[in-house]
Amino acid sequence: MARPGGRSARVQEAVHGAVRELESEVGRDALTVPLVAARAGVTPSTIYRRWGDLRELLSDVAVERLRPEAPPDDHGALAADLTTWAEQFLDEMTSPPGRAYLRDALLGDPDGSNAGRCSAYAADQIDVILARATERGERAPDVETVIDHVVSPMMYRILFRPSPLDSDYAHHLVAGLLDGPVGAASDGTDA
Amino acid sequence: MARPGGRSARVQEAVHGAVRELESEVGRDALTVPLVAARAGVTPSTIYRRWGDLRELLSDVAVERLRPEAPPDDHGALAADLTTWAEQFLDEMTSPPGRAYLRDALLGDPDGSNAGRCSAYAADQIDVILARATERGERAPDVETVIDHVVSPMMYRILFRPSPLDSDYAHHLVAGLLDGPVGAASDGTDA
Known part of the structure; x- marks a missing residue:
């Protein structure tokens, strides 16, 4: 369009x-x-x-502001890439402007397409990280598993829990994923 | 008050x-x-x-409607209790009224207290399930781990992903949690 x-x-x-x-x-x-x-x-x-209406326009503008400006940093290892990305994502989304954009994005979105775009931005960034890991010969989980185990808990707590979040939480989630069986990274290639 | x-x-x-x-x-x-x-x-x-204002009133009413009416069913085993609860939670939240209440609850909630009440309802229900498991002598994860691995992925997909969700997804999340190391239920007591 x-x-x-x-x-x-x-x-x-x-x-x-x-x-x-x-x-x-x-x-x-x-x-x-x-x-x-x-x-x-x-x-x-x-x-x-x-x-x-205005609310839908503000939702569209908010989603554009949540669009990543560059591919995620390459630190040469899956665990480092994913941890850094998760820390930055959490930092952005918990900042006052990030929370406001997230709120606008969800509010003026009767058909869910703007929320879907937000999610696709995150999935695209994670895809880049996972593809790099595979190229390096690292075992990597699939993108949906990363969404379930890393992105979802951060977003849930941002939206539903008043307690503050810090980068330790992002680190804890990535470590839990990569050390667990679903991470398929427990063979130590990136440890 | x-x-x-x-x-x-x-x-x-x-x-x-x-x-x-x-x-x-x-x-x-x-x-x-x-x-x-x-x-x-x-x-x-x-x-x-x-x-x-009206939006905050509607948020308050929506949260009341999301309040569980009874403690979760007791099926005699942690895996069954948690799976059944997660399936019902997903079913309620993905229904048209559930989505509308969830949306109202989040929208008219400038200080996040209504969203916090929604989350507390879920945490209270999970607490009951985990306490029963402990009484039975089953090993059980803690409530925050269940929120991260079961509640958060469901809620993220309800809010951010347009694709339909069914009870297989709830089952998959609970199985992944209880079979994994974070579940602390991998000794087979409830398998």
Whole structure:
């Protein structure tokens, strides 16, 4: 639907940019569709037609902000790569902006597609890490297993548990996965 | 704050009841604070003072609906108890009303306390299951481990993954936990 470089992509870029600018200028609670439309140089009906309402637009913008900007760091070993990635993911998602984006992403998402994009970003990063491990000859779990054992517990606690989380928790989850039978990494190749 | 039988508890009961009645009569999208207040026999300001706004009230009502009505079934063995509980939890949370309550609970929850109550309900049910296992002499993981390995993956996929979930997935998670080293149940006492 949004061909890169096409009109659709230009509209998206202008509207997303307008939301980001106005959020920092007037604050998130003062945003309205007419205000965003005026700043983006489009009509309000363009926004309503494409995004539905303000909440869905904010969800779309939030998901874009959660998109990783670069592939995960390569530390030469699966355990190090996965631990570093998990620590960074936890750090980003528990930061005040990360929590706000996550909340916006989930709230204005009647069909679940934006939440699905968030999950796909994480899965893509993990895929890169696992493919590198396989290339090195390391045994590696599959991506769904990493989602279940590392990503899900972090996200659950971010959303449902008020207690603070630190990088020890990310480390504990990765170690539990790679030392366990599901990790298929218990032969010591990366220990 | 809400003494059982006190005025505060009576107000909560009347307002929650009004929301439930009006939801089925006029639909969720037609609810307003004045409408709920009139049905409950309280002033709108009572609702604003206690709940903040409609979204926070709906969140509170949703959390009450997610409260378990009875302790989990006792099947005489940890694996059976945990599998049955996880299957029922998944079934409830993936049903259309369950998804709607979950969404309402998370949305109108600026300080995370309602989400924390949802999580505490699950933890309390799991605690009962684990205490029974310990009484029987079965080795059992701790409640946080069950949250990480069983509850979190289900909730993550409900919120972030569009693909359908069935009871096989709940069974797979419990089996992975109890057969793995973190489950501390690998001595075969419940196998």
